[in-house]
Amino acid sequence: MKRLLTGLIMLVCFAGPTSYVQGQDNQTDTLSAVKGTISKVHAAISSLDISKMEPLWFHNANVMLVNPRDKSVSVGWDDVKKNWENAFNFWSHIKVTQTAGPYVRVDGNVAWSTGLTNTNAKAKNGTSVKLPTFESDVLKKDSDGEWKLEAHSAWRASQ
Numbered sequence: 001m002k003r004l005l006t007g008l009i010m011l012v013c014f015a016g017p018t019s020y021v022q023g024q025d026n027q028t029d030t031l032s033a034v035k036g037t038i039s040k041v042h043a044a045i046s047s048l049d050i051s052k053m054e055p056l057w058f059h060n061a062n063v064m065l066v067n068p069r070d071k072s073v074s075v076g077w078d079d080v081k082k083n084w085e086n087a088f089n090f091w092s093h094i095k096v097t098q099t100a101g102p103y104v105r106v107d108g109n110v111a112w113s114t115g116l117t118n119t120n121a122k123a124k125n126g127t128s129v130k131l132p133t134f135e136s137d138v139l140k141k142d143s144d145g146e147w148k149l150e151a152h153s154a155w156r157a158s159q
Contacts, residue, residue, distance in 0.1 A: 027106075034104050034111045034139055037147040041137075042096040042117070048088040050081065057149045058140065064151040068119070068133060094121040099132070109141040116157065132157040 037056060044052040057063055059077040066073050067087055074083040101115025114136050122128045138151040 030106050030111075031104055034106065034113065034147050035102055037139060037149070038102050038113055038115070038137060039098075041149065041152065042098065045096050046094055048091060048094060050085055050088060053084050054081070055148075058142070062150065064153075066153040066155065068131075068154050068156050090123055091121050092124045094119065096133075102135075102137075111137075111139040111147065113137040113139065117154075 041053070041056055044056060057077065057080065061076045063077055063080050064073055064075050065080045065083050067083060069087070069090075070083070074080045097118045097120075099116050099118050102113040103115060104111055104113045114134070117133045117135055118130070119133045120128075120130045133154050134157050136151075136153045137149060139147045140150050142148050
């Protein structure tokens with residue numbers, strides 16, 4: 001799993017500058033839309049509300065999720081939703097703040113993003129954590145033109 005995540009980061013970082021076939025205005029709009037979805041993901045995590053997370057994802061068998069506490073990859077919408085529900089039930093408070101990026105590459109209807117966040121959280125058992133977190137996302141434009149998640153990976157950065 002570590003190799004997969006490292007490979008995905010390298011792909012995003014070394015794939016070159018963000019590119020989009022159409023004009024500069026469309027490129028700017030597209031980047032803003034992708035970054036907007038990522039901001040909504042952070043807001044949904046911070047809200048601990050699955051009803052805010054659900055509309056940001058495709059609901060199919062191909063979506064994937066790895067959260068910082070995970071020991072395996074959740075694959076398929078049912079597993080991804082259960083993973084988020086478990087995470088939201090574990091924490092009493094969580095705040096995700098973007099600190100670097102997101103660095104985005106767009107190719108047609110698919111986008112890749114990598115960034116660094118600070119995560120401040122308190123578990124229901126009273127344990128508090130404050131840690132930097134690497135994130136990597138794969139998004140795809142749906143039939144309504146909205147950017148939705150196909151994959152989200154977040155893992156603790158070394159301190």
